[in-house]
Amino acid sequence: MATQTETESDTGGVMMRDGAVRRIGEIAAAGFVLAIGGLLVWILATQVNYTLLSSPLIAGRFAEAFFLVIRIVAISSVLSVTFGIMVGLGRISTSPITGRIAKGYVEFFRGTPLLFQLFVIFFGIPRLWATGQFPFENWAVPAAIIGLTLNHAAYVGEAVRGGIDAVPDGQMEAARSLGMSRVMALREVVLPQAWRNALAAIGNDQIILVKDTSLLTVIAVPEIMSVFRNINSNQLDPWTPLVWVCVLYLAITMSMSQLVNGLERRSDWGSDSSMFGRFSLSSSGGSDGGDD
Amino acid sequence: MAAPIMEFEGVDKFFGDQQVLYDIDLSVDEQEVVVVIGPSGSGKSTLLRCANRLETIRDGEIRLDGRSVVDANVNEIRQQIGMVFQSFNLFPHKTALENVALGPRKIKGLSEAAANEQAHELLDRVGLAAETGSYPGALSGGQQQRVAIARALAMEPRVMLFDEVTSALDPELVGEVLDVIEGLAAEGMTMMLVTHEMGFAREVADRIVLMADGRVVERTEVDTFFDRPETERGQQFLSRLL
Numbered sequence: 328m329a330t331q332t333e334t335e336s337d338t339g340g341v342m343m344r345d346g347a348v349r350r351i352g353e354i355a356a357a358g359f360v361l362a363i364g365g366l367l368v369w370i371l372a373t374q375v376n377y378t379l380l381s382s383p384l385i386a387g388r389f390a391e392a393f394f395l396v397i398r399i400v401a402i403s404s405v406l407s408v409t410f411g412i413m414v415g416l417g418r419i420s421t422s423p424i425t426g427r428i429a430k431g432y433v434e435f436f437r438g439t440p441l442l443f444q445l446f447v448i449f450f451g452i453p454r455l456w457a458t459g460q461f462p463f464e465n466w467a468v469p470a471a472i473i474g475l476t477l478n479h480a481a482y483v484g485e486a487v488r489g490g491i492d493a494v495p496d497g498q499m500e501a502a503r504s505l506g507m508s509r510v511m512a513l514r515e516v517v518l519p520q521a522w523r524n525a526l527a528a529i530g531n532d533q534i535i536l537v538k539d540t541s542l543l544t545v546i547a548v549p550e551i552m553s554v555f556r557n558i559n560s561n562q563l564d565p566w567t568p569l570v571w572v573c574v575l576y577l578a579i580t581m582s583m584s585q586l587v588n589g590l591e592r593r594s595d596w597g598s599d600s601s602m603f604g605r606f607s608l609s610s611s612g613g614s615d616g617g618d619d
Numbered sequence: 620m621a622a623p624i625m626e627f628e629g630v631d632k633f634f635g636d637q638q639v640l641y642d643i644d645l646s647v648d649e650q651e652v653v654v655v656i657g658p659s660g661s662g663k664s665t666l667l668r669c670a671n672r673l674e675t676i677r678d679g680e681i682r683l684d685g686r687s688v689v690d691a692n693v694n695e696i697r698q699q700i701g702m703v704f705q706s707f708n709l710f711p712h713k714t715a716l717e718n719v720a721l722g723p724r725k726i727k728g729l730s731e732a733a734a735n736e737q738a739h740e741l742l743d744r745v746g747l748a749a750e751t752g753s754y755p756g757a758l759s760g761g762q763q764q765r766v767a768i769a770r771a772l773a774m775e776p777r778v779m780l781f782d783e784v785t786s787a788l789d790p791e792l793v794g795e796v797l798d799v800i801e802g803l804a805a806e807g808m809t810m811m812l813v814t815h816e817m818g819f820a821r822e823v824a825d826r827i828v829l830m831a832d833g834r835v836v837e838r839t840e841v842d843t844f845f846d847r848p849e850t851e852r853g854q855q856f857l858s859r860l861l
Contacts, residue, residue: 500708
């Protein structure tokens with residue numbers, strides 16, 4: 328009984344109740360929304376030039392940049408995930424040479440700024456040819472795709488390696504004990520599970536890739552930020568083009584996270600409901616049959 | 620009885636500098652059930668893992684049907700040695716049926732239809748005909764372990780190894796797994812089991828092998844062992860269980 332009273336007075340004095348903590352969180356969150364939301368409404372009401380915002384000229388230029396960014400993202404995404412999976416497999420290779428090369432690759436491309444890598448590719452590479460001999464006339468977009476791919480393959484590679492590491496050793500042992508080779512066990516048993524483990528991290532990285540396209544403005548790719556800089560310096564009006572920029576990036580990143588969520592749901596092999604399991608069985612059955 | 624299927628001869632196993640198996644001699648005859656018991660850390664599980672080369676041995680020889688396991692193609696020899704683990708290790712992204720059918724399909728090259736038919740039969744045999752479409756996450760531990768047994772049987776092995784297969788189960792689920800193993804014994808499957816279930820060991824075993832500190836200290840007919848163990852270690856081990 329004595330301890331009971333002691334504890335009660337202790338908690339009353341030092342610690343707050345859960346309900347009180349929650350209330351403080353609610354007040355803080357509401358306050359934050361009010362402050363930011365108020366500022367935003369004020370900016371939209373006083374700073375944005377709606378005639379300019381909806382003018383076909385500005386809309387057309389942003390649309391052009393937007394579709395260019397989508398093309399760059401689509402290609403770099405596919406390439407960086409593909410190449411990243413190879414890097415991740417290299418990291419777990421039983422060959423020490425492959426393992427070290429993959430590690431070195433990751434260290435370099437994760438350890439230097441993307442901007443530096445873009446400069447190397449955009450400014451440096453063409454200089455390896457004699458003047459006028461470099462075969463690419465418009466090198467900016469290919470350089471951008473190469474830079475984004477090489478850089479993000481390093482992050483995807485680490486995500487894949489992490490996903491593989493998170494698969495229990497018993498999975499490999501069970502597959503090998505049936506008589507599978509290491510490669511077959513990886514393909515049939517370990518990698519499908521590693522893929523699910525890595526999906527969230529890969530999706531995260533791909534969203535960063537979308538935002539990294541904003542750096543391409545410095546290597547003369549006519550992407551979204553470069554349109555902003557143009558309009559801002561001509562009209563001396565930052566807020567109007569910034570609304571465009573914000574909406575366009577969010578449009579890409581939010582569809583991207585929808586896509587990742589969909590992929591995650593699809594690779595969720597019903598832990599609690601066998602109904603769900605049967606559904607995804609039929610969808611995975613088709614792709615399984617393909618590699619025989 | 621028949622010729623030995625699995626033989627261990629002078630097996631030494633090290634983890635780094637530490638020796639964990641000393642000069643193990645042991646043989647398992649056709650249709651024989653050998654149960655390996657002993658205190659934890661005595662090397663029982665390591666011995667089983669050496670038998671299908673999940674562990675490599677430093678000295679000695681292990682033979683299956685007279686053929687060296689150590690020198691054989693590892694993927695080929697493992698097809699003839701079924702292994703069931705303490706932690707089931709079912710493939711969580713595949714249904715019970717797919718778990719069982721995967722090996723025959725991918726390794727033996729059976730058609731999907733043939734592999735699925737065989738998997739259905741095996742799951743029926745372990746009492747899980749109703750759960751073929753379930754994922755491991757939706758099955759109880761006892762059900763998962765029975766799927767794991769069916770998965771190992773699907774490769775039609777010469778010998779089955781069971782590594783403490785009931786140790787991770789809730790007590791009320793142990794019985795259903797032991798029933799399946801007893802059924803296999805009755806059908807004449809050659810088996811080597813590591814277990815802590817002494818009642819079960821007594822029921823299913825033909826021979827008991829007692830290990831301690833990496834050595835085989837006693838190997839006797841099952842009734843002899845439980846009634847009047849030959850060695851002092853055997854007496855000690857039994858007296859601690861009572």
